[in-house]
Amino acid sequence: xxxxxxxxxxxxxxxxxxxxxxxxxxxxxxxxxxxxxxxxxxxxxxxxxxxxxxxxxxxxxxxxxxxxxxxxxxxxxxxxxxxxxxxxxxxxxxxxxxxxxxxxxxxxxxxxxxxxxxxxxxxxxxxxxxxxxxxxxxxxxxxxxxxxxxxxxxxxxxxxxxxxxxxxxxxxxxxxxxxxxxxxxxxxxxxxxxxxxxxxxxxxxxxxxxxxxxxxxxxxxxxxxxxxxxxxxxxxxxxxxxxxxxxxxxxxxxxxxxxxxxxxxxxx
Numbered sequence: 001x002x003x004x005x006x007x008x009x010x011x012x013x014x015x016x017x018x019x020x021x022x023x024x025x026x027x028x029x030x031x032x033x034x035x036x037x038x039x040x041x042x043x044x045x046x047x048x049x050x051x052x053x054x055x056x057x058x059x060x061x062x063x064x065x066x067x068x069x070x071x072x073x074x075x076x077x078x079x080x081x082x083x084x085x086x087x088x089x090x091x092x093x094x095x096x097x098x099x100x101x102x103x104x105x106x107x108x109x110x111x112x113x114x115x116x117x118x119x120x121x122x123x124x125x126x127x128x129x130x131x132x133x134x135x136x137x138x139x140x141x142x143x144x145x146x147x148x149x150x151x152x153x154x155x156x157x158x159x160x161x162x163x164x165x166x167x168x169x170x171x172x173x174x175x176x177x178x179x180x181x182x183x184x185x186x187x188x189x190x191x192x193x194x195x196x197x198x199x200x201x202x203x204x205x206x207x208x209x210x211x212x213x214x215x216x217x218x219x220x221x222x223x224x225x226x227x228x229x230x231x232x233x234x235x236x237x238x239x240x241x242x243x244x245x246x247x248x249x250x251x252x253x254x255x256x257x258x259x260x261x262x263x264x265x266x267x268x
Contacts (some may be wrong), residue, residue, distance in 0.1 A: 002224055002225050002227055002228070003031070004028060004031050004033055004089060004139070004224065004227075005031060005032065005033065006137060007088035007089045007132075007137050007138050007139050007182075008086070008088045008135055008137040008138075009085075009086035009087050009088025009089065009132075009135075009137070009138070010033070010034045010035065010036055010061075010082075010085045010086065010087050010088065010089070011024075011025075011028045011029075011033050011034070011035045011036070011087070011088070011089040011090075011091065012035075012036045012038070012082070012087045012089070012090050012091065012124075012128070013025050013028070013035060013036070013037055013038065013091040013093060014038045014039075014069060014091065014092060014093050014094035014120075014121075014124075015038070015039060015093040015094030015095060016035075016037035016038055016039055016047065016050070016093070017037070017039035017040075017043035017046045017047040017050065018039075018043070018046065019216050020093055020143060020188070020216045020219050020220055021037075021039070021091070021093040021094065022050060022216065023215075023216035023217045023219065023220035023221075024091045024093060024141075024220040024223075024224070025037055025050065025054060026054065026217075027217070027220050027221060027224060028089065028091075028224070029054040029057070029058045029060055029062065030058060032058060032059070032060060033060065033089065034060050034061040034062065034063075034085075035051075035054060035060065035061075035062045035063070036062075036063045036065060036081075036082060036085070036087070037050065037051055037062065037063065037064050037065065038065045038066075038067050038069070038078065038094070039064075039065075039066060039067075039094075040066065040067075040068060041066040041068070043066075044064075044066045047064045047066065048064045050064070051063065051064040063081075063085075065078065065081050067081070069094050069115065069116045069120045070111075070112035070113075070115040070116050070120075071115075072115070074115070074120050075120060075123045075124050075127060078124065079127055086131060086135070087128045087131065087132075087138075088132065088135070088137060088138050088139070089138070089139045089140075089141075090124065090125060090128055090138075090139070090140045090141070091141045091143075092121035092124065092125065092140070092141065092142050092143060092165070093141070093143045094116055094120075094121075095116055095117055095143070096113065096116065097113075097155065097158045098110060098113050098157055098158060099154060099155050099158070100154060101154060102154075102156045102157065105157065110157050113157055113158065113161060114157070114161060117158070117161035117162065117164070117165060118161050118164050118165070121142065121165065121168075122168065125140055125168075125172070128140075129181070132180075132181045133176075133179050133180070133181055135180070136179065136180030136181075137180050137181070138180065138181040138182070139181065139182040139183070139184075139227050139228075140169075140172065140181070140182075140183045140184075141183075141184055141185075141186070141223050141224070141227070142165050142166075142168065142169035142183070142184075142185040142186070143165075143185075143186055143188070143219075143223070144162045144163075144165045144166040144169065144185050144186065144187040145158070145159075145162040145187050145188060145189075146187050146188065146189040146234070147159045147162060147257070148161075148162025148163040148164075148165060148166040148187055149163070149166060149187055150253055150257055151163075151253070151254050151257065152257045152258075153254065153257060153258040154258070162187070165185065166185055166187060166232070168185075169183055169184070169185030169231070169232070170185055170231045170232055173185070173231035173232075174231070182227040182228040183227075183231070184223055184226050184227050184228075184229075184230060184231065184232070184233060185231065185232045185233075186219060186222060186223040186226075186232070186233050186234060187232065187234045188219045188234065188235055189234075189235060189237050218235065219235060222234075222235065
């Protein structure tokens with residue numbers, strides 16, 4: 001595992017109460033780095049328990065923050081809660097899906113997804129980046145998705161938002177080379193988290209989708225290991241899927257993903 005202490009500051013992890021975010025929190029805390037953990041109010045009990053566990057186990061300071069990252073003032077409230085703590089490692093991980101036919105999805109849910117996946121990580125990164133550049137030490141991780149690399153019917157909003165993050169992360173990697181700030185973007189495929197359950201996908205479909213899924217620990221470790229090495233990384237199955245899509249026409253790639261979604265998923 002890469003030594004993360006060189007980034008000189010606290011780690012801020014969004015979506016930290018479970019799944020990939022929790023895996024990031026555990027791996028970062030294990031290196032003795034103070035952590036700020038963000039999750040929804042509905043996950044407050046689990047978030048506080050995780051913060052207490054990591055603080056006791058690793059002798060670190062661990063601050064749990066409940067914040068709805070879809071709220072218009074989410075970034076301002078987060079920055080106010082952070083105060084003067086220097087953030088040296090930012091993990092933009094929080095997310096959820098709104099699967100199904102785009103024309104039938106609730107506009108309010110689409111707007112929330114847009115805020116959580118695009119607006120908040122964009123503005124949070126913009127707010128914390130100058131301090132990292134001034135200290136010539138810092139790192140930003142963006143968690144995208146395989147379907148950000150391949151347009152996916154019936155996941156149109158999620159796919160578009162993850163494409164935004166995929167491009168933002170790679171552009172910043174190029175912009176910040178030589179600045180002392182490392183950037184990496186990871187696009188996992190199916191991962192063993194509660195994502196599909198929260199999205200409303202039935203148990204039978206979830207079992208099928210998760211059959212070859214990566215573990216959250218592996219995804220987090222892959223991202224952290226490649227800070228300062230590569231602009232973008234992916235688990236093998238996601239990388240293979242994205243590469244396959246690059247060697248066929250865009251029309252064929254979209255039709256292929258459309259067929260796969262129809263075959264594998266029945267949205268509630």
